[in-house]
Amino acid sequence: MIIDKLYKAVEEKGHVCVGLDTDLDYIPKQFSDKFNSIEDKLFNFNKEIIDATEDVASCFKVQIAYYESYGIQGLLAYKRTLEYLREKNNIIIADVKRGDIAKTAEMYAKAHFTGEFESDFMTINPYMGMDSIEPFMPYLKNNEKGLFVLVRTSNKGASDFETIQNKEGKFVHDIVGEKIESLGKDAMGECGYSAIGGVIGCTEAEDGIRIRKELKNTFFLIPGYGAQGGGAKEAAIYLKDGNGGVVNSSRGILLAYKKVENGEENFALHARNEAIEMRDAIRKCSKERI
């Protein structure tokens, strides 16, 4: 199953998930000027980042919002980025946060698990309920695909609805977690995790310890490293036995060149160095915890 492939990639390359949230403004001018179209600018920047980081990153998360914002040209760059990642046998998380029911959910599965926008994992928003997740199950069982369902995010607004407590004191995100942990039993990998992962923000340590304990079979996608305030220590809380999750950094890696004088010229190298530093920091913290 795809989750075994991801588990193995974490063992070999570490926990870093490189987030390709690529905005035109992030691309150094000198490099951007080499290309005429938005499609070529976005794709070639991504290609450089992929080439420079793929041996130190277990997977890549591509945030479709950035590409959608450039219309068809942006989506052509999205498509080519996914194709390039697949060609090089990298694991792709399509960060699309789709959530809908019945035939619409089936169409989203078709859109992001087959054809031009094929990815390995897609992110899912569970608000509408389990029938917005179940339509993806055939792809998990038969097509080597996986999901990351939003459970507990690290933004301020997470306290609006995710942390509403029911009469027994359970948080909404706990109930989401329980249900995906349970559904995941139908899609277990050999590594001990299911193909239904959870998105768990990495800034709330207290919640993290409890969630990691309760969701034994659930592999975590942990955003919020760097730019959103979380660090290696926080991220490590969500890892189990040094595996069990990947940690995403987008701007932290893509814009690493901005921290270096005249860094634009070697932006991909600086991205690589940042990814290595992040990988080592998380490995160190997660070993300290074991």
Add this chain to the structure above:
Amino acid sequence: MIIDKLYKAVEEKGHVCVGLDTDLDYIPKQFSDKFNSIEDKLFNFNKEIIDATEDVASCFKVQIAYYESYGIQGLLAYKRTLEYLREKNNIIIADVKRGDIAKTAEMYAKAHFTGEFESDFMTINPYMGMDSIEPFMPYLKNNEKGLFVLVRTSNKGASDFETIQNKEGKFVHDIVGEKIESLGKDAMGECGYSAIGGVIGCTEAEDGIRIRKELKNTFFLIPGYGAQGGGAKEAAIYLKDGNGGVVNSSRGILLAYKKVENGEENFALHARNEAIEMRDAIRKCSKERI
């Protein structure tokens, strides 16, 4: 504000929102065979439906999942459908159910409120909290745009998370409703509704009466007519003074031709007749309620 335009359209044309959830399988073979590309097939089918229904429909909802599932060709058809709707001054609801925070939310706003995929309203998933809604506010105030936020849906899974009750007995969807009603006060139209509408499924009558009473300023997008089990009576519960909401039907209208012998030939006319029947049924029920 855009909500005033929609309110006026409901006054003039009725409550029907035509759902362009267009699957290749829905297009009559004889018509489909006239065109070579997926893009042309999807767009031209939509064009016929739009031409046949625009004088009896207050707005059109375009479900992007269907188009995404056909890759770039599908999204070209999506883009052309939106362009055609805009050209003819029809109100567009982009049913994208996006939900993300910070810069990603800004990118989704840019994607669906400007440029090639420009629409008038977009649907939003509130799971991550109010900071996944607030980034759209500048577009509501300055660009004549609007939102429909998922509140209470009519699918079976709505009972998984939306109807979790907090310690005071309030449902999650009530809390979502309250917060969007309150945020909406910053984007009120002259018609008495705000530019932040709510998606409210139309099969739960009891909830409907209460929700309509509590969310005074919130205009409703009511899906679930026909195919999903709701009828004119149920829909009317969610309307106030004969306005206050639009009722979506997708397959019911697009596939109306299947109920008629040899209906394929005049599929657009059958779609029109279905929309008129639906319009009249809802008008009748909503007048009975006033």
